[in-house]
Amino acid sequence: MRKELKLGLFLLIVAGLAGLAIGYVNDITSPIIAEQIKQNKIDSFAEVYPGAEEVKDESSQYVKEEDGIVTEVNVAYKAGAPCGVIYTVEPSGYSGVVRTLVAFDIATQKITGIKVLNQTETPGLGANSEESWFADRFKDKTATQPLEVVKQEPVGDNQILAITSATITSKAVTEGVNTARQHYVDNFVQQ
Amino acid sequence: MSLGKEFTKGIIRENPLFRLTLGLCPSLAVTTSVENGLGMGAAFSAVLLASNITIALLRKIIPDSIRIPSFIVIIATFVTLIEMIMHAFAPDLFKSLGIYIPLIVVNCVILGRAEAFASKNSLMPSIMDGLGMGLGFTLALVIISAFREILGAGTFYGIPLFGASANPALIMILPPGGFITMGIILALMNKFQHDAK
Amino acid sequence: MNNESSLLLVSSSPHIRNTDSVPAAMRDVIIALLPALVASLYFFRMASLKVILTCVVVAVICEVVCRKVMKREASIHDNSAIVTGLLLAFCLPPAVPLWIAGIGAAVAIIIGKQLFGGLGNNIYNPALIGRAFLTAAWPVYMTTWSAPLDGVTTATPLGIIKEAGKLQALGDAGAAQELMKQLPALGDMLIGNIGGSLGETSALALIIGGLYLLYRGHIDWRIPFTYIGTVFILTTIIGLSTGQGMWYPLFHVLAGGLMIGAFFMATDWVTSPITKKGRIIFGLGCGLLTVLIRTKGGYPEGVCYSILLMNTVTPLIDRYTKSRVFGRVKNHA
Numbered sequence: 020m021r022k023e024l025k026l027g028l029f030l031l032i033v034a035g036l037a038g039l040a041i042g043y044v045n046d047i048t049s050p051i052i053a054e055q056i057k058q059n060k061i062d063s064f065a066e067v068y069p070g071a072e073e074v075k076d077e078s079s080q081y082v083k084e085e086d087g088i089v090t091e092v093n094v095a096y097k098a099g100a101p102c103g104v105i106y107t108v109e110p111s112g113y114s115g116v117v118r119t120l121v122a123f124d125i126a127t128q129k130i131t132g133i134k135v136l137n138q139t140e141t142p143g144l145g146a147n148s149e150e151s152w153f154a155d156r157f158k159d160k161t162a163t164q165p166l167e168v169v170k171q172e173p174v175g176d177n178q179i180l181a182i183t184s185a186t187i188t189s190k191a192v193t194e195g196v197n198t199a200r201q202h203y204v205d206n207f208v209q210q
Numbered sequence: 211m212s213l214g215k216e217f218t219k220g221i222i223r224e225n226p227l228f229r230l231t232l233g234l235c236p237s238l239a240v241t242t243s244v245e246n247g248l249g250m251g252a253a254f255s256a257v258l259l260a261s262n263i264t265i266a267l268l269r270k271i272i273p274d275s276i277r278i279p280s281f282i283v284i285i286a287t288f289v290t291l292i293e294m295i296m297h298a299f300a301p302d303l304f305k306s307l308g309i310y311i312p313l314i315v316v317n318c319v320i321l322g323r324a325e326a327f328a329s330k331n332s333l334m335p336s337i338m339d340g341l342g343m344g345l346g347f348t349l350a351l352v353i354i355s356a357f358r359e360i361l362g363a364g365t366f367y368g369i370p371l372f373g374a375s376a377n378p379a380l381i382m383i384l385p386p387g388g389f390i391t392m393g394i395i396l397a398l399m400n401k402f403q404h405d406a407k
Numbered sequence: 408m409n410n411e412s413s414l415l416l417v418s419s420s421p422h423i424r425n426t427d428s429v430p431a432a433m434r435d436v437i438i439a440l441l442p443a444l445v446a447s448l449y450f451f452r453m454a455s456l457k458v459i460l461t462c463v464v465v466a467v468i469c470e471v472v473c474r475k476v477m478k479r480e481a482s483i484h485d486n487s488a489i490v491t492g493l494l495l496a497f498c499l500p501p502a503v504p505l506w507i508a509g510i511g512a513a514v515a516i517i518i519g520k521q522l523f524g525g526l527g528n529n530i531y532n533p534a535l536i537g538r539a540f541l542t543a544a545w546p547v548y549m550t551t552w553s554a555p556l557d558g559v560t561t562a563t564p565l566g567i568i569k570e571a572g573k574l575q576a577l578g579d580a581g582a583a584q585e586l587m588k589q590l591p592a593l594g595d596m597l598i599g600n601i602g603g604s605l606g607e608t609s610a611l612a613l614i615i616g617g618l619y620l621l622y623r624g625h626i627d628w629r630i631p632f633t634y635i636g637t638v639f640i641l642t643t644i645i646g647l648s649t650g651q652g653m654w655y656p657l658f659h660v661l662a663g664g665l666m667i668g669a670f671f672m673a674t675d676w677v678t679s680p681i682t683k684k685g686r687i688i689f690g691l692g693c694g695l696l697t698v699l700i701r702t703k704g705g706y707p708e709g710v711c712y713s714i715l716l717m718n719t720v721t722p723l724i725d726r727y728t729k730s731r732v733f734g735r736v737k738n739h740a
Contacts, residue, residue, distance in 0.1 A: 026276050033280055037287035044291050048298035055301055113705060143380040144546055184547045187573055379510075381543035390518070397522070 064093065067122035067132035068103045071095035081206055088195060089202050101125060104207055107136075110195035113187045115139040117148065121199040123162050125207060133157045133196060138188075145188030153192075156180055162200050162208070168193050213338045220342030226319040227350035228399050233319040236310045237351055238388035244367045247355030249303040251348025253292050253311060255341070258320050260288045262340035265328040272329070281324045282315070289315045319347060357391050358382045429526070432676075433486035435623050439616035440493055440671070446599045446609035450555035451501040455605050459496040461505045465512035466492030473521040487526045491515050494534035497606025497667055498711065499541070502553045502560075507545055511537040531718045532675045535711050542711070552602040561602040564590055564662045565707040593654070596661040607664040617670030626674040629686040630693075634669040635660060637694025645702065665697065668710035678718045685721075685728040692717045 064074050073096045081092040091107035105122045118137040123130055135149045147153060156179050160166060168190050169178045181189035226232050233254075240250045264284050265272075272280045293311045296304045304311070314320065323343055328336040359365055362382030364372045372378075381387050447455045470488035474481050482488075495515050499508055515537030523529040542549045554561040562570065567590055574583040591601045599609025607613070620626045639656050646655025659665070673679060673693050680689050693713045700709025 026273055029273060030276060030279060030283070033283050037283055040287055041290050041294075044294055048294045051298040052294075055298070059301075141546070142383060184550045186570065190573070377545060379544035380546065381540055384543055386540075386543060 063120060063134055063136065064095070064105055064122075067120045067134050068095050068105050068124070069131070070097070071103060072097050074105065081202075088198055092202075095122075101207075103131065104203055106199035106202065108195035108199050110191040110198070112138060112148075112191035113140050113145050113185070117188065117191050117195065119192055119195045121157075121196050123200075123203050123207070128162045128208065130157050130160045130162065130196070130200075133192070135192065140185070140188045144182065144185040147182050147185065148188050148192050153182055153189075157196055162203055165197050165200070166193050213334060216335045216338035217342040220339065220344070220346035221349065222346070224343075225346040225350055226322075226343055227347055227354075228395060230319075230322075231396070232322055233317045233347065234392070236313055236317060237347075237354065238385070238392060240307055240310050241351055241355035241358055241388060241391075242383040243306075243359045243363065243365075244352060244355045245303070246306055247351035248348065249300070249307055250310065251344070251351045253296065253307070254314055254317065254320075254347055255344025256292055257285065257288045257314055258323060258344045258347075259337065259340040261285045261320055261324055262328040262336040263333065264288075265324045266331060266333045266336035269329045277329060278321075278325075281321060281329075285320050285324070286315045319343065354388070354391050354395065357395075358387050362387055429485045429487070432625050433490050435620065435625055436490050436671070437486065437493065439619045440490075440497070440606070442612035442615045443497060443606045443609060443667070444493070446612040447497070447605045450599055450608065451553075451558075451605055452556075454501040454553070454558065457505060458499055458501065458503060458508050458605060459493065461508045462496035462499070462512045463489055463492035465509045466495070466516050469513050469516035470521070473517055474525070477521065479525065482525055485526060488516060491520070491533045491537075493606075494532075494667075494671060495537045498534065498538045498604045498664055500549060500552050500603075501558070501605055502551055503541075503548055507541060507548055510544075511541045514540045527677055529677055530721075531715055532672050532678050535672060535715050535718075538711055539715060554602050555600050555608070562589070563603045563707065564596060564601055564658070565701060566602075568658075568662075569701075569707040590658075593657055593661060596658070604664060607667045610661045610666045613666035613670055617666070620670065620674075626670070627683070627686055629683060630674050630679060630690045631669040633687050633690025634673055634693045634697075635665065637691050638665060638698055641694065641698040645698075659698070659701065663701075663708040664710040668693070668697075668714055672710075673714050673717070678721060680721050680724045680728065682725060682728040685724040688724050688728065689717050689721065692720070 061074070064071070068074075074093050075096065076091065077094050078091045082089055088109050089106060090109050093105040093107075094101050095103035095105060103122055103124050105120060107118065107120055109116045109118050111117070115138070117135060117140065120132075120134045120136060121130065122132050133154050135154070138146065138148060140146045140148060157166070160177065160179075164177045166177050166179050167175075168181050168186065170181050170186065173180050179189065179193050220226065222229075224230060227234070227237055236250060236254075240246045261281070261284055265281060268280075268284075289312060292314075293304075296307075296311065323339060327339045331339070356366060359367075360371065361379055362384075364370060364376045364378035370376075379387075382391070444459070447459070466488045467483065471481070471483050474483075492512050492515075495511055496508065499511065515533040518540070519531060519533030519536030520526065520529045550566075552561055552563050552566070553559060567586055571583040571586045574580075574586065595601055596608075597610050599612065601608050617626075617631060621628055621631075639660050642656040642659040643653070646652055649655075669690075673689065680686050693710075696713030696716055697709045700706060700712060706712070
């Protein structure tokens with residue numbers, strides 16, 4: 020019995036020391052990590068919607084159960100008035116969720132930019148959805164009409180050229196953009 | 211054995227990856243680019259060195275019957291520390307190595323060195339052993355990832371090698387490419403060893 | 408240690424007992440592939456000729472060089488490299504760049520066959536290894552199909568079905584229906600007037616070749632019969648339960664690489680089971696996996712992967728189905 024106690028006590032001390040060390044380092048790194056995550060968010064917001072003075076998370080007001088793949092709504096402000104809306108949507112792609120930011124400008128009612136944040140699509144095919152040349156295909160599209168994916172050079176204003184051999188990923192991103200677009204039209208456009 | 215030999219044995223003769231074939235899972239998974247290979251190698255070496263030092267110092271105190279749980283707690287602590295430090299100071303590397311950093315805990319090379327070497331040797335040889343094994347593992351990762359990155363992405367350390375018209379063989383940076391590379395390297399190592407005899 | 412002799416001793420599946428018959432049998436396989444070759448040349452013209460020549464020439468060169476470098480007895484006279492080159496070319500898209508076809512042939516012979524020890528020791532069908540490698544390495548080229556005769560870019564029948572299924576799942580039923588209208592008639596699929604790999608489109612030509620191999624006794628009816636039969640039965644169940652009727656199973660039997668896979672690849676002497684029962688299990692497994700990949704998987708076609716997967720378990724199948732005549736009687740103690 021005494022032996023077991025001794026062994027238990029030894030492990031307790033080892034684990035305790037380990038905990039102390041981890042706690043100490045965590046105290047140093049956690050504010051840096053939190054700052055980084057915040058900065059990343061601000062940077063990607065600025066990428067899809069440049070020029071905002073302040074961006075506020077208003078998800079609690081706008082995201083409802085039935086919105087499905089819309090997970091976050093951030094509103095951009097300039098001089099105290101809302102000027103743009105940045106959505107986070109999570110459509111399902113070829114092999115998982117494709118987390119995408121979509122931003123609209125309230126004045127022009129156009130898409131100012133999109134950005135795929137996270138995806139697990141096939142490297143070389145669907146993973147290309149992260150590239151800026153694909154994101155640029157959505158730029159300046161109008162918010163008022165649905166977008167559709169095409170495989171040949173687009174002819175209409177509302178057409179998006181699919182990534183070669185990655186139609187499903189292209190459709191998923193477009194579905195995400197369309198869902199955000201509909202939500203935007205329903206909530207931010209005066210009828 | 212001299213300290214110098216403790217250091218050099220891990221690089222070729224007892225290379226953890228190519229000769230002992232330990233720690234295959236993280237090695238095949240992260241070696242899609244030289245940058246990842248180097249990052250993984252550095253994180254691994256840091257953990258190995260720290261755990262070897264700690265275990266060599268504590269080897270007389272740690273009771274024999276609970277040495278494995280003690281080793282694991284020590285290794286896991288260092289892995290967690292490295293993970294937090296990487297997350298704070300090298301976020302891009304942290305993002306691309308992802309789940310494989312916490313998995314260093316179960317990398318059998320580290321526990322293997324703790325059990326086979328550090329728990330039986332004094333501080334200086336254990337440091338040399340940790341440095342050598344760490345360097346050997348890192349070298350192996352860099353060789354695999356260079357092979358895969360050049361063929362699979364057409365780049366080396368992110369620098370394009372063949373111009374824009376090149377069409378790299380994507381399979382090499384996908385999981386099968388890791389197995390093909392590993393198989394070819396092991397076959398070559400065996401051949402040279404065979405010829406040397 | 409001399410590897411060569413030890414391999415001869417421990418080879419788990421001694422498929423080839425009489426080495427004299429190998430060149431002749433391979434010649435028969437080439438003859439059996441001729442109808443499909445003619446169909447391919449007719450439908451895809453010069454594109455077909457170039458890809459086939461590239462694959463065969465590269466395969467033969469790699470075979471010769473590999474044996475030399477590895478200091479092994481030359482094996483080119485057994486014709487197997489020509490068969491591998493032909494089969495690989497038959498499962499490539501007509502518009503594939505020739506350098507990709509060449510790399511595929513090199514991978515098939517070097518990694519798929521010679522590194523394992525040459526004909527008789529390879530675990531996987533070399534041509535399918537080449538194809539699987541290319542599909543993962545250059546997916547864009549390997550999934551760009553051209554229509555027969557005029558060569559414009561098109562989709563394969565299985566590609567159309569998969570795409571329509573995805574559209575349906577995204578809730579776009581109208582577009583799915585529109586897409587389904589592009590499907591070719593079953594008659595066109597039988598003679599091969601459809602988009603697809605060079606040698607797999609003409610089911611009729613492949614059946615003629617397959618029957619010739621059966622007649623000459625080079626392949627066992629069990630594998631192609633159970634393979635195609637399983638696909639037919641499973642897709643009949645799906646077809647009837649989804650209200651698409653008997654058109655659906657006929658479509659699946661004629662589409663994609665099923666015919667070439669069932670007659671020429673799944674029956675590969677080296678990589679398929681040697682026991683009768685084992686061959687039936689092999690065919691069933693291939694059929695089940697093909698239907699699963701086609702209907703539930705990400706890829707439109709599953710013949711290549713299902714045969715490769717079943718190749719993996721071939722030694723296991725052989726082990727559990729071999730006759731017990733020489734085995735020990737189980738001790739009921």
